[in-house]
Amino acid sequence: MSPNVRITPHPSFDVLAATTAARLITRLLDVQSERGEATVVLTGGSVGIATLREVAASPARLAVDWGKVNFWFGDDRFVATDSPDRNAGQAAEALLDHIPVDPARVHVMAASDTVANLDEAVANYAAELAAAARSEWENDDESPETAPPVPRFDVLLLGLGPDAHIASLFPELAGIRTKGVPVVAVRNSPKPPPLRVSLTLETINSAQEIWIVAAGADKAAAVGLGLAGASELQVPASGARGIHKTLWLVDEAAAAKVPSALMRREH
Numbered sequence: 001m002s003p004n005v006r007i008t009p010h011p012s013f014d015v016l017a018a019t020t021a022a023r024l025i026t027r028l029l030d031v032q033s034e035r036g037e038a039t040v041v042l043t044g045g046s047v048g049i050a051t052l053r054e055v056a057a058s059p060a061r062l063a064v065d066w067g068k069v070n071f072w073f074g075d076d077r078f079v080a081t082d083s084p085d086r087n088a089g090q091a092a093e094a095l096l097d098h099i100p101v102d103p104a105r106v107h108v109m110a111a112s113d114t115v116a117n118l119d120e121a122v123a124n125y126a127a128e129l130a131a132a133a134r135s136e137w138e139n140d141d142e143s144p145e146t147a148p149p150v151p152r153f154d155v156l157l158l159g160l161g162p163d164a165h166i167a168s169l170f171p172e173l174a175g176i177r178t179k180g181v182p183v184v185a186v187r188n189s190p191k192p193p194p195l196r197v198s199l200t201l202e203t204i205n206s207a208q209e210i211w212i213v214a215a216g217a218d219k220a221a222a223v224g225l226g227l228a229g230a231s232e233l234q235v236p237a238s239g240a241r242g243i244h245k246t247l248w249l250v251d252e253a254a255a256a257k258v259p260s261a262l263m264r265r266e267h
């Protein structure tokens with residue numbers, strides 16, 4: 001396993017969520033002290049949302065300048081704005097409604113009642129990413145010759161499905177095969193609801209750091225296969241690689257199929 005890929009098992013779901021929240025707060029603080037602003041990509045799913053709740057409950061959250069954090073989403077369900085299925089709504093309820101964010105920096109994927117169709121939601125998000133990337137590029141002296149398609153992501157959180165899906169990229173389906181575009185429409189998600197918007201694997205892998213969060217025995221096979229380097233078409237999580245770091249933050253049950261030599265213990 002590459003030294004930039006690390007797995008850290010935690011004794012329980014709650015410890016995992018609390019530790020990931022502490023890690024996220026610290027990372028945002030570090031990035032803000034280096035660059036002024038920080039960018040995080042949020043995930044839906046049980047650990048992802050519990051982590052946001054833990055951030056909201058942590059006294060250390062007060063150290064972050066939330067008005068200078070950019071929030072994006074790795075995927076969302078294409079349902080109505082007020083549907084409890086929306087990752088954006090769950091993230092708002094867990095964290096974003098409780099901290100002083102700059103609404104202009106919270107980039108949610110379109111809900112089904114705000115655009116004509118799924119393709120429009122995908123096109124809008126790609127355009128929003130490109131606009132943010134362009135404005136970063138214009139303000140950066142060391143930037144490449146042309147603006148990249150997506151902005152810099154300091155931390156990108158990913159939940160993990162029992163089938164090893166990440167964001168809404170499911171094994172063998174079109175989303176995980178899609179290349180050359182930043183965002184993809186998913187029409188046949190095996191996990192309901194079927195219609196979703198997702199970042200592509202290329203976009204995910206443009207992140208400085210990827211943190212895959214997973215808990216529970218039903219995730220053990222996915223974690224084991226993801227770390228064993230299985231094909232990304234069959235095991236999408238195995239294709240997730242951050243530029244500087246890829247952390248697998250899991251509980252003991254989800255780590256059950258990982259050889260102990262690969263693990264760093266945090267308790």
Ligand code: 6PG
Binds near residue numbers: 167
């Ligand atoms: C979604 C997700 C998805 C999720 C995993 C894990 O919107 O469904 O973003 O990728 O993170 O399915 O979800 P659980 O932790 O709830 O199993």
